[in-house]
Amino acid sequence: MSMDTDILIAGAGPTGLVLAIDLARRGIPHRVVERSERGFPGSRGTGIQPRTLELFDDLGVIDAIMAGSGPVPTVQTWEGAERSEKWNLTESADASPAIPYPAARMLPQWRTVEILYARLEELGGRVDFSTELTGFTQDPDGVTGTLRHADGTEETVRAKWLVAADGGRSEVRQALGIPFTGEQVDSRPVLIADVLLEGPDRARIDGGHWHMWQKEESGFVALRPLEQVETVQVIAGFADDGKDIDLDTEATPEALGRLVAERTRLDLTISEVRWASAYRARMAMAERFRSGRVFLAGDAAHVHSPAGGQGLNTSVQDAYNLGWKLEAVLRRGAPDGLIDSYDTERTRIAADVLGLSTHIHQADVGNGGGRWRRGKETHQLTLGYREGPLTRELRRDVPEDALRAGDRAPDAPCQDASGAPVRLFDVFRGPHFTLLDLTGQAGDEPSAPELPDWVRTFRPQDPEGHAKAAYGSGLFLVRPDGYVGLATDDVRDVEAYVGLVAGAA
Ligand SMILES: Cc1cc2nc3c(=O)[nH]c(=O)nc-3n(C[C@H](O)[C@H](O)[C@H](O)COP(=O)(O)OP(=O)(O)OC[C@H]3O[C@@H](n4cnc5c(N)ncnc54)[C@H](O)[C@@H]3O)c2cc1C
Structure with a gap:
């Protein structure tokens, strides 16, 4: 067929x-x-x-x-109709040339x-x-x-x-x-909805904050104006009484508006529910x-x-x-x-x-x-495949805390052969493998062997040492999904690795 x-x-x-x-x-x-x-x-x-x-x-x-x-909003907790504390929910990565996107986005x-x-x-x-x-x-x-x-x-x-x-x-x-x-993970049902929120207190639910009422006896409620759209996300927790949330009756504008008004003690109404769902965390x-x-x-x-x-x-x-x-x-x-x-x-x-x-x-x-x-x-920046079947760390005496084969391939600002500024992520971008050559001095002949066209060799000029700081020394074969597949000092290992991922020895 x-x-x-x-x-x-x-x-x-x-x-x-x-x-x-x-x-x-x-x-x-x-x-x-x-x-x-x-x-x-x-x-x-x-x-x-x-x-x-x-x-x-x-x-x-x-x-x-x-x-x-937008950035992850600051949490604004409330006690009834009064604002209480503000705190950051998430931690950003330390600013570094290796991590171009240090913080989550919403x-x-x-x-x-x-x-x-x-x-x-x-x-x-x-x-x-x-x-x-x-x-x-x-x-x-x-x-x-x-x-x-x-x-x-x-x-x-x-x-x-x-x-x-x-x-x-x-x-x-x-x-x-x-x-x-x-x-x-949690037997208590949760309702989540995207709504149009209105009423005299609407302006108090400002963007840039995740508004939370955590201590309500009937369950928590959270209101979050969504990024660049008119809708507000409502998340409401319920006690576990063994019953599922009935979206037909509980996710109507009236029922959800009542719940929000009761739990927030603010003068808020809901004019439209654009989407609603219910779950128990598992x-x-x-x-x-x-x-x-x-x-x-x-x-x-x-x-x-x-x-x-x-x-x-x-x-x-x-x-x-x-x-x-x-x-x-x-x-x-x-x-x-x-x-x-x-x-x-x-x-x-x-x-x-x-x-x-x-x-x-x-x-x-x-x-x-x-x-x-x-x-x-x-x-998810520290996740990797060190123990994976495609990982070959063949260098000797790699320091304990150094990057190893299997790790995420970090970014680094450096220069190409002509001296033009380039980031490693620019070099990696696309469906190819990249052989990152950090073995020698600038100007040396590339030490890579003849490689298929789906492997691109890049020998950066690294005047500020960012690439070396992120990778150390050696030849690094970076997979198309941005992980170091092979790290070696011996160019012959590159051909063998190409065989591993392409079938030809
Ligand atoms: C309340 C809540 C909050 C969440 N918050 C986060 C968060 O902040 N960050 C995060 O990373 N994740 C979050 N998640 C999880 C996230 O929503 C899911 O992990 C994500 O949607 C998974 O994407 P998916 O493409 O695998 O599956 P889905 O998004 O479920 O897509 C599957 C698609 O397959 C279609 N489909 C199903 N069967 C068939 C079929 N037989 N034929 C053709 N099409 C079919 C469906 O219609 C659907 O469009 C959250 C989930 C929930 C419930």
Whole structure:
């Protein structure tokens, strides 16, 4: 049976879109199908971590993301109708040439999705909305998916690989029978909504603050004017009485307005509810992220407590890890082991991040009405693949606290061969590998061997020593997803590593 496309992606949330953008810029045929009529309408995952900003920089959407987003607002706590304390929820990274985006940004998820979709279209890609993947079978050569369109018609599509980016309730994961194990992190239900807030006290709910009433007996409420739009995000907690929140009755403008007025004691009303959802915080992770020719990515593979803003961020990093590996297998005959490393690398990261978000959630609960804290560990800048199957640290006597193979490849301002200023992130930007040569003196002949065109060699001039300070000495092969795959002093190791990720020795 002939192939209709190389990659079928189910779901056009942040995960599916990031993968589609990465594949589009690589010129890999793919098809994205999305069950809903248009993109996701809610604010939901608003916290974009520094590591995700780096990914967005690489994919060419950073200007739109920075322009549309705002800093993490200061928390303003209230006691009834009076302001109480102000505190910072998050910690920024120390300003350094190695970290161009030291602080998280806030942007409603529907805007992030819109920006990603616009980028996909700019690259010539698109999403088939109102198109649901209703079933699939797989064989050694590919996957056959059944699609149902809005008018009820069905279509069969044949692809080499299927990526399930179909969210926490992933039907693909269920069909594969992959166990999704975890626990409820908090049994108390939470309602989240985007609303138009009005009334005489509306002006007191100013932007730049996350307004919180933490000590209400009936449950907390938080109001946050969203970045550059007219809507305000309402988050309201409820006692656990065993019942689920009924959105039809509790997320109406009247009911939600009453709740906000009662808990804030401010003269506030709600004229419109644009989007509402309810959840109980839980964490769960798929036992494996790959089954034959099918991959699970994003929420389909792991769901988090929203505390600490890790879900969307971990999800898009799954896609970023997978895109270049799919190209290597499709175009360069890379071995199955390369594509299998997606599972090994990302299950480890997901397990760590799930531990972190659960810990933050429990600390918030334990802290009751006190100050919540999100430290630098939420930035995802220190996550990496040191123990991963694609990591080769071959230098001797590397100091304990130095960068090692497997770590995130840091940025550094330096100069190119002509002396023009350039940042390493400018050099890394794009779908290629970069061989960063920090072995010798400026002006020496490059020590790199003949390399394929998907590996670019860069020997920076480093008058201020920022590159050396960040990396140390040696040859560093930087993966397209911004991690150091190989660190060595011996140029012959580079050829061997190229063989590892491309299949040819
Ligand atoms: C209250 C709340 C707050 C949050 N805050 C944060 C935060 O601050 N930071 C953060 O990082 N994360 C946060 N998250 C998590 C974040 O929203 C998710 O991790 C993120 O949406 C995952 O993206 P995804 O693309 O994997 O899945 P989704 O966004 O769920 O997208 C899946 C898509 O697949 C489509 N689909 C499903 N089945 C099919 C099918 N069979 N065929 C075709 N299409 C299908 C769906 O319609 C959907 O559009 C929060 C979550 C909640 C609930």
